Amino acid sequence: MRLRFVVPAFLFVLLGAGFVYALVAIQSGKKDPSAVPSALIGKPAPEFALPAPQGFSAGLSAADLKGKVTILNVFASWCPPCHVEHPLLLDLAKEATNGGFQLVGLNWKDKDEKLAAWFKEAGNPFARIGADPDNRVGIDFGVYGAPETFIIDRDAKIVYRYAGPLTQELLRDEIRPLLAKLKK
Amino acid sequence: MMRRLILVLALIFAALPALAAIAPDEIMSDPALEARARGITKQLRCLVCQNQSIDDSNAPLARDLRLLVRERLKAGDGDDAAIAYVVARYGDFVLLRPPIKATTWLLWFGPAVILLGGVVFLWLRVRRPKVAPAAPAPLDPEEEKKLAALMGESQPKAGP
Numbered sequence: 336m337r338l339r340f341v342v343p344a345f346l347f348v349l350l351g352a353g354f355v356y357a358l359v360a361i362q363s364g365k366k367d368p369s370a371v372p373s374a375l376i377g378k379p380a381p382e383f384a385l386p387a388p389q390g391f392s393a394g395l396s397a398a399d400l401k402g403k404v405t406i407l408n409v410f411a412s413w414c415p416p417c418h419v420e421h422p423l424l425l426d427l428a429k430e431a432t433n434g435g436f437q438l439v440g441l442n443w444k445d446k447d448e449k450l451a452a453w454f455k456e457a458g459n460p461f462a463r464i465g466a467d468p469d470n471r472v473g474i475d476f477g478v479y480g481a482p483e484t485f486i487i488d489r490d491a492k493i494v495y496r497y498a499g500p501l502t503q504e505l506l507r508d509e510i511r512p513l514l515a516k517l518k519k
Numbered sequence: 520m521m522r523r524l525i526l527v528l529a530l531i532f533a534a535l536p537a538l539a540a541i542a543p544d545e546i547m548s549d550p551a552l553e554a555r556a557r558g559i560t561k562q563l564r565c566l567v568c569q570n571q572s573i574d575d576s577n578a579p580l581a582r583d584l585r586l587l588v589r590e591r592l593k594a595g596d597g598d599d600a601a602i603a604y605v606v607a608r609y610g611d612f613v614l615l616r617p618p619i620k621a622t623t624w625l626l627w628f629g630p631a632v633i634l635l636g637g638v639v640f641l642w643l644r645v646r647r648p649k650v651a652p653a654a655p656a657p658l659d660p661e662e663e664k665k666l667a668a669l670m671g672e673s674q675p676k677a678g679p
Binding site for chain 2: 375444
């Protein structure tokens with residue numbers, strides 16, 4: 336007889352716990368309900384060859400990804416979250432040599448002169464930059480906004496993608512551990 | 520006044536189809552190919568706004584994908600091949616109508632299963648034979664006596 340009350344009460348508590356968990360996870364940024372999983376995880380990076388934007392020396396092509404662990408950051412000067420994550424990229428750039436990876440940029444739907452002006456002031460974290468003004472390569476990477484960050488292993492296979500601005504927590508909890516693993 | 524209002528509303532609604540986001544410079548010269556492109560882009564989700572098709576969306580990414588689909592068709596791709604090209608890059612999520620496969624069974628059939636479960640539950644509930652409420656225990660001698668006394672008290676006296 337008491338089961339009639341215990342079972343619904345238990346289910347209700349379970350439901351409540353689920354809601355609280357989801358709310359906390361969304362609030363803390365751990366879970367983004369509108370994030371789209373990348374279709375390219377575990378697949379080879381697409382073939383491409385992009386020139387450097389005007390004022391930069393090294394362009395970016397698929398050949399540059401072979402034999403090295405790569406962080407590829409999709410960014411644009413018109414994108415405010417890209418400005419927010421920029422200091423973290425400068426930090427990452429300092430770790431590149433010791434960490435055994437290269438940090439490269441895909442300048443997405445941007446104008447060369449705007450980018451040059453921004454980086455002249457803020458600094459350039461990237462060893463190479465590919466200019467993709469018409470989103471040709473962006474589409475091949477499944478990019479749907481800026482910023483996005485990909486991690487590509489030595490065999491030029493995409494192992495990780497994060498859509499949104501990088502955060503200290505993300506670097507600490509996901510990106511640095513993954514880089515350490517790939518370095519081996 | 521009323522007629523004028525109706526006319527205005529009718530004109531607004533008549534113009535709705537023109538609200539598709541497609542810009543004149545995107546339209547292909549071949550009307551048959553253009554019709555196919557429209558058909559395809561209506562099925563593809565804009566990943567920026569997430570609840571609009573790329574045919575409807577004004578987002579720059581949607582425009583890029585519209586142009587890409589048209590380019591694939593011009594290159595001789597069939598409709599399915601053009602859709603597969605986009606899905607290979609953006610995943611099943613770009614399809615406004617998700618494909619039926621093992622990972623989407625819950626999505627497609629879940630509501631029907633829940634409904635069926637409810638019907639079965641109700642049916643079992645209704646069909647269960649009603650248990651007649653147990654007859655109250657017979658009175659013990661003491662209670663009989665009490666009852667008799669009470670009844671005796673309240674009984675109207677017969678006759679004058």
